[in-house]
Amino acid sequence: MHELSVTESLLNLALSHANQANATKVTAINIVVGRLSSIVDDSVQFYWDFVAEDSICAGAKLNFDRRPAVLHCADCSTDYTIEHDLTPCPKCGGMRTTIISGEEFFLDSIEIEKEAEKIS
Amino acid sequence: MSAIRVPVVEKIFSTNDKIANQNRQNLTNKKVLAINLMASPGAGKTSFILATIKRLQNQFRIGVIEGDTAPVTIDADKIISAGMPAVQINTGGDCHLDASMMGDGLASLPLDELDLVIVENVGNLICPAAWDLGTHFNLLVASVPEGDDKPYKYPNIYRGLEILIINKVDLQPYVEFKMDYFRQGVEMLNPGLITFPVSCRTDEGMDAWIDWLSKKIIEFKKNA
Numbered sequence: 001m002h003e004l005s006v007t008e009s010l011l012n013l014a015l016s017h018a019n020q021a022n023a024t025k026v027t028a029i030n031i032v033v034g035r036l037s038s039i040v041d042d043s044v045q046f047y048w049d050f051v052a053e054d055s056i057c058a059g060a061k062l063n064f065d066r067r068p069a070v071l072h073c074a075d076c077s078t079d080y081t082i083e084h085d086l087t088p089c090p091k092c093g094g095m096r097t098t099i100i101s102g103e104e105f106f107l108d109s110i111e112i113e114k115e116a117e118k119i120s
Numbered sequence: 121m122s123a124i125r126v127p128v129v130e131k132i133f134s135t136n137d138k139i140a141n142q143n144r145q146n147l148t149n150k151k152v153l154a155i156n157l158m159a160s161p162g163a164g165k166t167s168f169i170l171a172t173i174k175r176l177q178n179q180f181r182i183g184v185i186e187g188d189t190a191p192v193t194i195d196a197d198k199i200i201s202a203g204m205p206a207v208q209i210n211t212g213g214d215c216h217l218d219a220s221m222m223g224d225g226l227a228s229l230p231l232d233e234l235d236l237v238i239v240e241n242v243g244n245l246i247c248p249a250a251w252d253l254g255t256h257f258n259l260l261v262a263s264v265p266e267g268d269d270k271p272y273k274y275p276n277i278y279r280g281l282e283i284l285i286i287n288k289v290d291l292q293p294y295v296e297f298k299m300d301y302f303r304q305g306v307e308m309l310n311p312g313l314i315t316f317p318v319s320c321r322t323d324e325g326m327d328a329w330i331d332w333l334s335k336k337i338i339e340f341k342k343n344a
């Protein structure tokens with residue numbers, strides 16, 4: 001699996017936004033992962049502690065917002081969720097479907113600390 | 121100290137995607153069409169590339185980038201023996217090529233002399249799908265002995281395809297492979313996907329593929 005390189009990309013993205021915001025520390029990383037995105041979030045967590053070690057992201061908490069894979073049936077307009085394998089519409093057996101969610105994989109936000117502004 | 125939430129909303133692959141776009145621009149500027157060829161191990165990637173080269177070599181110059189997890193040059197050597205330039209990219213155990221490896225590969229090919237670049241990605245149905253290389257087309261070589269349930273089990277890779285090859289159709293009499301069931305799964309994921317059933321062994325179906333590809337290359341060179 002490719003989670004090591006994914007984790008490195010995640011760190012770089014988080015750091016660049018943290019620096020822009022003049023953060024002194026990043027306390028949390030909020031990620032959105034769709035069921036179909038083929039990312040195993042456990043191993044991202046596993047690599048994170050190594051990859052982030054010497055940066056201001058060290059110790060940041062990774063929060064995964066997992067989005068289910070939702071399909072829409074073009075025949076009977078049912079929306080249904082799939083867990084692992086692709087399955088036909090549970091209501092009418094239709095196979096003309098569109099995927100409405102489940103392919104997300106993005107960094108939603110980070111939580112940071114800054115030096116308190118000095119009051120002069 | 122105060123905790124602040126900073127909104128980002130940016131794809132985690134954005135660095136890779138930026139490099140991929142540079143690769144694509146570079147290829148387009150040089151009027152070289154590029155295809156990212158993915159498949160599971162042993163599906164017939166190298167056989168299919170060789171069969172394609174054999175039929176196009178009098179018309180077009182073709183370069184090949186061979187992605188391998190280990191520094192074995194078996195596949196690259198086969199391409200070079202067929203008279204076309206090839207470079208081997210060793211991913212050092214990684215399960216996929218990424219855009220920066222692709223950039224290195226392109227730098228070692230004589231792009232000014234080429235019409236087509238084919239990238240043989242690492243044999244894997246999960247990881248390569250996530251990494252844009254900067255090619256113009258994603259192509260999957262599925263094969264009959266893998267089974268007709270693959271679209272249902274690996275939906276991700278089928279989503280991003282522009283071309284599907286179903287290889288080893290000569291083996292259909294010997295294995296349980298329901299073509300209708302297979303193609304129905306593909307249709308759910310990627311409606312109207314351009315599909316060529318072929319055999320690299322018997323050459324069945326290769327004419328249709330070569331015909332389509334030749335037209336694409338010419339059309340691309342005109343519009344690039």
Ligand SMILES: Nc1nc2c(ncn2[C@@H]2O[C@H](COP(=O)(O)OP(=O)(O)OP(=O)(O)O)[C@@H](O)[C@H]2O)c(=O)[nH]1
Nearest residue numbers: 160161162163164165166167243287288319320321
């Ligand atoms: N029967 C049959 N065998 C084929 C066909 N195409 C390829 N093969 C055989 O399948 C095996 C694997 O082919 P390769 O072309 O090396 O496959 P690959 O996907 O490049 O393999 P890796 O790079 O090792 O992942 C070889 O023994 C080929 O001769 C086909 O259309 N029919």
Ligand SMILES: [Mg+2]
Nearest residue numbers: 165166195240
């Ligand atoms: Mg090969």
Ligand SMILES: [Zn+2]
Nearest residue numbers: 073076089092
């Ligand atoms: Zn339905």
